Structures are given as structure tokens and as C-alpha cells.
Amino acid sequence: MDFELSAEQRLFRDTLRKFVDEQIRPVAREWEASGRYPDEIVAAMRKLGLFGLTVPEEYGGMAADMVSLAVAFEEISRGWMGVAGILGSHSLSCWMIARFGTAEQKQAHLPALASGERRTGIALTEPGAGSDLQGIATTARRRGDAYILNGRKTWITNARHADPLPVLVKTDPAARPAHAGMSVLLVDAAAPGFQVVRDLPKLGYHGPETCELVFDEVQVPASALLGGAEGNGLQQVLAALETGRINVAARAVGVAQEAYDQALRYAGEREAFGQRISRFQAVQLKIADMAMKLQAARLLVYWAATRADSGQRSDLESGMAKVYASEVAMECAAAAMQVHGGYGYSREFTVERLYRDAPLMVIGEGTNDILRTVIARSLTSGRGSIG
Numbered sequence: 477m478d479f480e481l482s483a484e485q486r487l488f489r490d491t492l493r494k495f496v497d498e499q500i501r502p503v504a505r506e507w508e509a510s511g512r513y514p515d516e517i518v519a520a521m522r523k524l525g526l527f528g529l530t531v532p533e534e535y536g537g538m539a540a541d542m543v544s545l546a547v548a549f550e551e552i553s554r555g556w557m558g559v560a561g562i563l564g565s566h567s568l569s570c571w572m573i574a575r576f577g578t579a580e581q582k583q584a585h586l587p588a589l590a591s592g593e594r595r596t597g598i599a600l601t602e603p604g605a606g607s608d609l610q611g612i613a614t615t616a617r618r619r620g621d622a623y624i625l626n627g628r629k630t631w632i633t634n635a636r637h638a639d640p641l642p643v644l645v646k647t648d649p650a651a652r653p654a655h656a657g658m659s660v661l662l663v664d665a666a667a668p669g670f671q672v673v674r675d676l677p678k679l680g681y682h683g684p685e686t687c688e689l690v691f692d693e694v695q696v697p698a699s700a701l702l703g704g705a706e707g708n709g710l711q712q713v714l715a716a717l718e719t720g721r722i723n724v725a726a727r728a729v730g731v732a733q734e735a736y737d738q739a740l741r742y743a744g745e746r747e748a749f750g751q752r753i754s755r756f757q758a759v760q761l762k763i764a765d766m767a768m769k770l771q772a773a774r775l776l777v778y779w780a781a782t783r784a785d786s787g788q789r790s791d792l793e794s795g796m797a798k799v800y801a802s803e804v805a806m807e808c809a810a811a812a813m814q815v816h817g818g819y820g821y822s823r824e825f826t827v828e829r830l831y832r833d834a835p836l837m838v839i840g841e842g843t844n845d846i847l848r849t850v851i852a853r854s855l856t857s858g859r860g861s862i863g
């Protein structure tokens with residue numbers, strides 16, 4: 477067992493850390509507060525090839541291993557978690573197209589997605605169905621060589637920049653079980669009848685837009701059916717979400733690390749009762765707890781990433797990593813805020829942003845409640861095990 481990153485992974489991490497320190501940290505607070513879209517950061521991420529993280533090399537991507545992917549999301553989230561969100565669903569969908577797309581679909585989309593010339597997201601959630609994806613109401617009726625798409629999606633990150641946007645639909649709404657009638661369509665952003673109707677106001681996760689979408693008689697060519705066969709959509713999406721959970725878990729580790737770093741630094745500077753507050757045992761206990769849980773979360777994420785790299789199913793491991801790391805991020809953000817006293821509540825200090833960003837990781841890519849049921853199902857069925 478090796479707990480160290482490889483030389484190549486360390487070099488990748490150091491490159492990203494430098495990029496975050498030079499190009500994200502100096503602007504994060506101001507741009508996040510103003511709601512400004514980080515175009516310059518996106519341009520820099522394109523130069524680094526980060527939009528191709530999950531794209532095979534033959535299509536111009538980086539084909540990064542999952543540990544490197546986790547390192548990327550962790551480092552970027554230390555600077556600004558919202559920026560990692562711009563890469564998150566993009567990377568998930570690139571992985572899904574590379575894994576399940578037809579040769580024509582891969583050729584048509586992956587090179588431009590890998591370079592970041594075009595970007596993508598994923599449209600699963602609807603006003604009436606989030607965790608219960610088999611309960612979605614968006615339909616795609618086959619008419620000749622096309623599908624006619626009708627429905628509504630909500631909470632869709634990157635929606636104004638996604639082209640194509642993979643959309644989970646029911647191609648056979650009467651199918652039982654429901655997943656047998658579900659498919660993914662790669663929808664062209666310019667398709668008539670497809671409209672981004674509003675940006676949702678959010679507690680945190682500023683940077684990327686998160687939107688509500690309407691599909692009104694949208695005509696999509698049959699060639700846009702992911703993989704070319706109906707009825708595989710839910711499986712395709714669930715497989716992609718396993719990799720998505722590793723990126724969300726890694727984002728949580730990044731947020732927790734930043735909370736810890738901020739708390740440690742502040743505790744070493746602030747004085748009360750004639751001494752640094754880092755000398756008070758109450759503060760020391762918080763620092764120790766943060767460090768232990770943060771490191772445990774990181775190891776769990778790298779373990780899940782290693783499992784995913786081995787080509788085996790990783791729903792148990794990625795679920796455990798995502799649940800634990802997101803809850804550690806919440807705890808660390810709250811503890812860091814307490815260490816900062818009143819200043820932790822100020823918008824002039826980073827910890828308040830961490831406190832607003834951390835809860836998203838509990839919700840995204842499967843809520844922690846749902847993932848606990850996934851973990852338990854895997855363990856009780858004997859399909860997964862630990863120890």
C-alpha cells in the first residue's frame with residue numbers, strides 16, 4: 477500500500493496549486509461576491525487542458541487517472557469551489573460520452589469538448605424528481621428520424637454554456653420497470669424550442685450558472701441518442717455519477733483543506749488574553765479534529781479513485797468517500813468559522829464562503845441520505861464489503 481502520489485501526480489498537483497495561487501485566489505472573493513462569471517479562469521483552464529480530463533487521448537484529451545482527477549478538483553476547490561463546478565458536470569458528461577457514445581458521437585463532440593472550445597453539463601433533475609430519477613416526466617417521442625422532446629429540467633449547472641447538453645428523458649413512458657424506457661439525448665444548444673428560462677438564486681456555488689430549462693417540442697435527430705439504443709439512459713447516467721461522486725468528494729476535501737488552512741493561520745495570528753489563540757486548548761482541539769477528519773476524507777477519496785481506476789464498480793467506495801468528505805467539509809467550515817470569532821461571519825474573510833459552499837457537496841451527485849442507502853444495499857447484499 478502506497479499513500480503517496482506518483483511523481484507524475486505530484487507534478488500535476490504542483491502545477492495546479494501554482495495556477496490556483498496565481499489566477500484563482502487573487503480574484504475569488506471579489507468575483508464570487510459580485511456573481512461575475514470567471515471567463516479568464518475558464519480560458520486559463522483551457523490552456524491547461526483541464527476540459528479534457530476525462531476525454532481519451534485519441535480525441536485530444538488528457539485521459540487522467542481518477543486519482544489525478546481528484547487532485548485537480550481538490551486543488552481548484554481550495555481556491556474557489558464554484559470554479560471546480562464549471563469542470564464538474566462537464567467532466568462527468570465527457571466521461572459518459574466517451575464510455576457510451578457511438579463512434580460518430582465521440583468524433584462529433586469529444587475533440588471540441590476536450591479543448592474547452594465547447595463545454596457541457598448534465599440535465600437529470602426536474603421540478604418533480606431529483607433523487608427519484610425514474611420519476612422524471614420529460615419525454616422524447618420518436619417521429620421518423622427524430623425525437624420530439626417535451627419537459628422541464630431544473631438545477632442544471634453550466635446550462636448556458638452546454639453544447640451539447642445530455643438530457644435524461646423517457647423514450648417509453650409506459651415501460652416497466654421505468655428505467656427500461658429511459659434514454660439520454662445529446663441536445664444541441666441552438667435547437668428551436670430549447671430554452672434556459674431562469675438562473676436559480678443560490679446560497680453559494682457562485683461562478684457557474686445553475687438554471688431551469690424548458691423543452692417545448694424540441695426536435696432532436698435520432699443520431700443524438702447516446703449509444704444509439706433506447707432504454708440504457710439510467711444505467712449510463714448512474715455509471716457516470718460514480719465518477720461524479722469522486723469529483724464532488726474531492727471538491728469537499730479541497731474546501732475542508734482550505735477551512736483548516738485558514739483556521740490554522742488565523743489561530744497563529746490572533747491574540748486574546750495576552751496570547752495567541754492557538755495556545756488555547758479549545759482552539760487546538762478544533763485544529764486537531766479538522767486535521768484528522770480532513771486527512772481521513774482525503775484517503776477515502778483516493779481509495780475510491782484507485783478503485784474506479786481498476787475498472788471495477790465503485791458505487792460503494794465513491795459513495796462512502798462522497799458522504800464522508802462532504803460531511804467533513806461542513807464540519808471544517810463551521811469549525812474554521814468559530815476559530816475566526818466574529819470575523820468568520822464577515823464577507824471579508826474566506827471562511828464564510830467555505831461555509832456557504834460546503835453544503836452543496838452533501839446534495840450533489842446523490843444526496844447523502846440516498847448514498848447511505850446505496851452503501852447499505854451494497855454491503856447487505858454482499859456485493860460490496862470492507863475489512
Ligand SMILES: Cc1cc2nc3c(=O)[nH]c(=O)nc-3n(C[C@H](O)[C@H](O)[C@H](O)COP(=O)(O)OP(=O)(O)OC[C@H]3O[C@@H](n4cnc5c(N)ncnc54)[C@H](O)[C@@H]3O)c2cc1C
Nearest residue numbers: 598599600601605606607608631632633686841843845846
Ligand atoms: C447548486 C446545485 C447544482 C445542481 N446541479 C445539477 C446539475 O447540473 N444537473 C442535475 O441534473 N441536477 C443538479 N442538481 C440537482 C441535484 O442533483 C438534486 O437537488 C439532488 O439530486 C436531490 O434532488 P431533489 O433536490 O429533487 O431532492 P429530493 O429528491 O426531493 O429529496 C429531498 C430530501 O428527501 C430525501 N430523500 C429522497 N428520497 C429518499 C429515499 N429514498 N431515502 C431517503 N431519503 C430520501 C433526500 O435525501 C433529501 O433530503 C443541482 C442541485 C444544486 C443545489
